[in-house]
Amino acid sequence: xxxxxxxxxxxxxxxxxxxxxxxxxxxxxxxxxxxxxxxxxxxxxxxxxxxxxxxxxxxxxxxxxxxxxxxxxxxxxxxxxxxxxxxxxxxxxxxxxxxxxxxxxxxxxxxxxxxxxxxxxxxxxxxxxxxxxxxxxxxxxxxxxxxxxxxxxxxxxxxxxxxxxxxxxxxxxxxxxxxxxxxxxxxxxxxxxxxxxxxxxxxxxxxxxxxxxxxxxxxxxxxxxxxxxxxxxxxxxxxxxxxxx
Numbered sequence: 001x002x003x004x005x006x007x008x009x010x011x012x013x014x015x016x017x018x019x020x021x022x023x024x025x026x027x028x029x030x031x032x033x034x035x036x037x038x039x040x041x042x043x044x045x046x047x048x049x050x051x052x053x054x055x056x057x058x059x060x061x062x063x064x065x066x067x068x069x070x071x072x073x074x075x076x077x078x079x080x081x082x083x084x085x086x087x088x089x090x091x092x093x094x095x096x097x098x099x100x101x102x103x104x105x106x107x108x109x110x111x112x113x114x115x116x117x118x119x120x121x122x123x124x125x126x127x128x129x130x131x132x133x134x135x136x137x138x139x140x141x142x143x144x145x146x147x148x149x150x151x152x153x154x155x156x157x158x159x160x161x162x163x164x165x166x167x168x169x170x171x172x173x174x175x176x177x178x179x180x181x182x183x184x185x186x187x188x189x190x191x192x193x194x195x196x197x198x199x200x201x202x203x204x205x206x207x208x209x210x211x212x213x214x215x216x217x218x219x220x221x222x223x224x225x226x227x228x229x230x231x232x233x234x235x236x237x238x239x240x241x242x243x244x245x
Contacts (some may be wrong), residue, residue, distance in 0.1 A: 024092035025238040029231055032085035039078035040224055046071040058213050059220070060120035060134060076116035080109040083145070083181050089234040090152070094241055101151035104144040109143030134220040142184075146177040147222045152230060165232045173229055177222045 049052055050065040062072045087105040090097060097105070114137035121131030128194055156167045189211040 006008050012059055019070055020242070021092055021094065025089055025200040026235055028085050028089035028092050029235060031206035032082050032089055032231055035078045035085055036224060036227060039075045039082060039245070042071050042075040049085065053213075054217060055211050055214050058120075059216055060115075060138070061122055063099050064122050067093045071149050073116040076112045080112035080116070082227060083109045083112065086232070086234075089231055093234040093237040095152070095155060095234065095237055097155075098151060101148055104147040104151065108141045108144035111139075111144060113137075115141065125161065126240065142181060142219060142223070145226055146174050146181070149174040150231065152233070156233075166229060170229045170233065172225070173226045176207055177219065177226055180215060180219045183210060184212065184219055186210075186216055187212040210216070 042060075045064055046065065046068045049067040050062055051067070052061055052065060059072070062068070065072075083105060085101070087097065118130040118133040118137065119126055120134045121128055147186050153167065153170060153174065155171075190210075
């Protein structure tokens, strides 16, 4: 039985256990990479074949594209699977995820799945309730991913040297995700205010002029990068523990 290190994780564990955990991390990493890679690939192809404008048209509108029907839904569902697989990789590496992190992981996955299954209300044949579910499910997913990263960062306060570089990258991407979410939310709200008021002060007008759809895509990209960084962290943690085994 090895001595306990930071956060109650054993500094040394039996070699057989380390090998088993390393194999589990590799399996979860493969599943997460395949799911997230397919989601990103599908979303990229959808943007290439669709006639919509990525600067002005929100991602949700691509569910009604003239080419590539069903690709947005497939991408979001694959993204949801990738989120769950990232959680599996972190747990297999020995990192302990608290209740809040677990809730946020599944909130992100369920939010993405709900956004895929309930399209936004861009056409008259889509029920308004579907649009509301899509909107709030997307909001939950957007908020949950950086929330997960914050929870993991809290666990890494006393991390060893091998994971400090990954922690710095995770801090950077988490900060970028939060900043982009604030800009995206402000742009969205300013746009709604512009529809309700004929004149706005200079600051809301400036915020409303930000490319909302482009900001939404940047949020997607940074969320992918966040999850990829969490995967890197899981693998480095597993390697570090194997070296102590």
